[in-house]
Amino acid sequence: MTFRARVHERARRAARRVVLPEGDDARVRAAADRLRSEGLAQVEVLGAVGDDPRLAVCIRHLRTRRPDKFPTDGAAREALRHPLTFGASLVGVGAADVMVGGAAHTSAELIRAALLAVGTAPGIATLSGAFYMVEGDRVLTFTDCSVVPEPTPEQLADIALAASRDRRRIVGDQPVVAFLSYSTKGSAAGPRVDRVRRAVELFRRLAPDVACDGELQSDAALAILQAEEPA
Template sequence: MQFMQAIWKQARVEKRRIVLAEGEERRNLIAAGKIIENSLADLILIGNEENIRNNAKEIGVDIDGATIADPDKSDKLQQYIEEFYEIRKNKGMTLEKAEKIVRDPLYFGTMMVKMGDADGMVSGAIHTTGDLLRPGLQIVKTAPGTKVVSGFFAMMIPNCDYGEAGMLLFADCAVNPNPTAEELASIAITTAETCRTLCNTEPRVAMLSFSTMGSASNELVDKVRLAAEIAKKQRPDLDIDGELQLDAAIDREVAALKAPNSPVAGKANVLVFPDLQAGNIGYKLVHRFAKASAIGPICQGFAKPINDLSRGCSPEDIVNVVAVTAVQAQKCN
């Protein structure tokens, strides 16, 4: 877990204001206590203040270091409503609709990030990924030059020599069901940048398929091959290669047989899956069978950090995603 130790250390250097949009939920409250105790972020809990404090008291969590924001009582509510209306009026938004929508904790939290009253947001313990992405894409939108928002997992595999001493980034495991070749190229580039900025590691990106360098012919392989070509053309400074089978991507002996001329094969530390089914299944296989730690899904591509959680997340998962979000926010400035 050297990756998370480094993230925690960096998060403490310059604390950021991070919203937990599900502030009344008990796992979030347990996580909040640990985040405050470890000085990882200045927390903002969204919800009814009485419910938050009562729930925290029942489970014995001290949240005195957190700010509580109740949308219905906030002095920022009207400002957020008017700004959301301005953002969405060309899509048919009315002030009446905006007033109802912005009171939703996920929309309210996203407006906090948009307006500079928070630096990032985390949600997903009781909401779907779609619930998180919708306000994010409507309000914060994508970063300049980024075509798609995607989600990655930082996988830490014990007793493993693959990647960076057992650490690899898996993408896209959360957002795009069937990306086009252009979108897949964008995901590869964005994840490579994440590897550089968040992991302080030079990326070696493998575009995964069931074929290695033309060993099979199929339209699914063609998409991955084209995505690799697009990514390499757009970012010749990055080591991106494909199509590669998983074993050729990470195992040096296999790579020597299947792709001896590849700059990535045998030493990839970023794995880009061809679609969401493969990515989701792949990370869960490694997580369960190899007893790996899976940090995420972490969203990438938003103009400001907004991150998702699995609905099966633990309080420790929430703590780690908040820490990553805080570091992402530092990188935005």
């Protein structure tokens, strides 16, 4: 069974409640139809928020989480007019398990809504993005390629920790982490190389059970990975 097939089977068993807030987009509606037809999730496609009966509990949720940003019901109500904020709030109050967005809005808008209504996972201080590149049954995780442009060593270590935890949960294997740089084991020097080396040291303290190496250029990291794969 391929990785994709395993993920689909897990999704069918879990039957999670997925909210798609960008219901005006034809691609989103098509995705919802496919999720339903393949039995992958319980799907709700949102349109205009209007007078949704769940609005009141979402207002209370936002005001409780961020009283500084939402001092009044009116301020929270105005924020919830944005479909991403409303969708994320449905996850925050337990009315949905997952929100998927970004088809018709920017990554910044999606991140802002998630931080307002849900926040980061316990033990994770740095919000980051991860891409799962799938070829047959081979899965590579790349992080962070979308959120933090100039991470500190502490942020790099935190990003690697989040990615390794998520990979265990999503892929189900034992992650091996490569910290990428333009240098491989001292082949070049500079502040950015020092930053990666420091991140490796920090990560080893945070996750001593996770194998890691660095600093490595991407071709070196992939060559090592390929050499370790069974023939």
